[in-house]
Structures are given as C-alpha cells and as structure tokens.
Amino acid sequence: MAIQWFPGHMAKARRQVEEKLKQVDMVFELLDARLPLSSRNPMIDELVRRKPRVILLTKSDLADPEATRAWSEHFRANDIQVLPIDTLSGKGIKKITAVSQDLMKDKFEDMEKKGIRRRRIRAMVLGVPNVGKSALINRLAGRSAAKTGDRPGVTRSQQWIRVGNGLELLDTPGILWPKFEDRRVGLRLAVSGAIREDILPVEEVALFLLEYLASRYGSLLEERYKLKPTAESDPLALLEEVGSRRGCMRKGGELDLEKAAEVVLRDLRSGRIGRVSLELPEDWEQDEEEEAHESQGDDT
Ligand SMILES: Nc1nc2c(ncn2[C@@H]2O[C@H](COP(=O)(O)OP(=O)(O)O)[C@@H](O)[C@H]2O)c(=O)[nH]1
Ligand SMILES: [Mg+2]
Structure with a gap:
C-alpha cells in the first residue's frame, strides 16, 4: 500500500505519547466504532503497556449497533473495558467517569493505605487523527478546551481539565498514526474520512x-x-x-x-x-x- 507516514514523524509522535503517558494513571483509547481495528495503532499495546485503559468506540451514532455489540464483546473477551460513545449527542459520555473510577479503584485504595492523599484520576485521550479526540475532550470539559492542531514549537503550560467526579484529563490528546500495510485497512480509513482524499x-x-x-x-x-x-x-x-x-x-x-x-x-x-x-x-x-x-x- 502506497500510503506511508514519514518515519521521523512517527518517531516524534511516539515520543510525545510516551512522555504524556508518564503523567497519567490511565488511558482512553479512542477507536472508530465503525472500524475499530483498522483505526487502531498496532503499537498501542507496546506503548500503553500495563496502564489501565478503556476503549471508547467513537461515532457509534454512525455505526451499525449490532456490529458495535459484537466489537464490545470482542474487546471484553480480551479483558479490555469498552464503552460505545456518541460525542455529538452525548450518549455514553456520562458512563466514562464511572468506568474509570471502577478501573482505578484498587490502585487508589492501595495508595490511600500507603498514606498517599486521594487525588483525581489523571487520564489522557489517545487515538489516530479524526477519531474524535478533540470533540470528546471538549464535550467532557463542556467548553472548547482541547487545543486543536498542536503546533510544534509552541510551548505552553500543561493543563489538566477537571471533568467531574474525581477525574481530570490532559488537555492535549495523544495522536497516533494508523497503519496501512493491508490495503483494506487503508480503504476503510479512507471511507471513514480519516485519511486525506489525495492519498487514495x-x-x-x-x-x-x-x-x-x-x-x-x-x-x-x-x-x-x-x-x-x-x-x-x-x-x-x-x-x-x-x-x-x-x-x-x-x-x-x-x-x-x-x-x-x-x-x-x-x-x-x-x-x-x-x-x-x-x-x-x-x-x-x-x-x-x-x-x-x-x-x-x-x-x-
Ligand atoms: N457523527 C459523529 N461525528 C463525530 C463524533 N465525534 C467526533 N465527530 C466528528 O469527527 C470529526 C473529527 O473529530 P475531532 O474531534 O476533530 O477528531 P480528532 O482529530 O481525533 O481530534 C469532526 O468532524 C467531528 O465533528 C461522534 O461521536 N459522532
Ligand atoms: Mg484534534
């Protein structure tokens, strides 16, 4: 498949994600509900490692509900928490904090036992371009909090956005790249609008x-x-x-x-x-x- 990310670009994206990961307790991995595996960065497991993770299936309003059920079961069978969301209408959004608290319960209880004062759960949003990261951050924040187009060279102080119920989010999402080795993966991404028209x-x-x-x-x-x-x-x-x-x-x-x-x-x-x-x-x-x-x- 003739679509390639520049190796330098990928290495930089990876470094940025690794840096941000150090600052968070858990990760929201955003996958497009219509093409969850095609919109998934294959290195994600290696990057996130054992950090608790919730898969959010975005744009579920556009996806076939039966397929979304099948995908939810698929990920749950692999022991990954999953939640379909529709950021435009807000469907599924409220459940995000509850699922996160549940996922982090043991770790935070352990911390308390060790005398570490209770703090908010820190999370970051991670996903390929166009999967709905900014839309989700803005929805959770209830305002235009997400910086779109993180330009290199622009330094600003890092921001935590409180999104209610003991959860806070890193304001800038982690951007990963999709992988196009398989022709069908590239075509599905193109159908969804995730890759530019001029590529295919x-x-x-x-x-x-x-x-x-x-x-x-x-x-x-x-x-x-x-x-x-x-x-x-x-x-x-x-x-x-x-x-x-x-x-x-x-x-x-x-x-x-x-x-x-x-x-x-x-x-x-x-x-x-x-x-x-x-x-x-x-x-x-x-x-x-x-x-x-x-x-x-x-x-x-
Ligand atoms: N139908 C639908 N569109 C969405 C949803 N979430 C995001 N979008 C749209 O998808 C496009 C990309 O979203 P954006 O948040 O900019 O993606 P990012 O590149 O991951 O930050 C925008 O046009 C959004 O309006 C959703 O849940 N449903
Ligand atoms: Mg964005």
Missing part, C-alpha cells in the same frame, strides 16, 4: 465501499439509491448507476464517476446511507489465524 483515489475508495455495502448492507443501497445489489454485483456498475441517478454528468453528457464517488462517500460519512460498520471481528479472525500459523512456522 476517490473512485477506488467508493468502489471498495459499494462492493462492501452490496455484500453486507444491500438493503441500505436499495433504500438510498434504488439499486438492487447482490453480493456478486459489479461495483463499477453500481457506481455508474448512482452517477446516472444523481445526475453526475460532465459537459457533453458523459458520466462523471469521480462526482458519483464523492456522492456515495459523502452520504456514507454523514450517515445518510444508514448506520454502517466497515468491519466485524470475524473479518479479522482469518488474518489472525494466518498470522498464528506464520509465527508457528518461525518457531520450527
């Missing part, structure tokens, strides 16, 4: 989306565009149909597929197509099995 051709992204929707959410395509897709539908034919129904034409009456692609992607990102998740835990199981085989092979 918009038509390729829309064709990937249409093929996926035809296989899993055919009825939504039917409702929105009056298409009658099957799992075998040719995605290009679907895109052409959307284009002609939506009047995506160039001068001279030629179909404008790029415009049609933009229509589909805009409709998906705004939720107009319906609630769609771009991956399920089972989509990753086969990969994991293959990896397990490979690493077994390494041992022998």
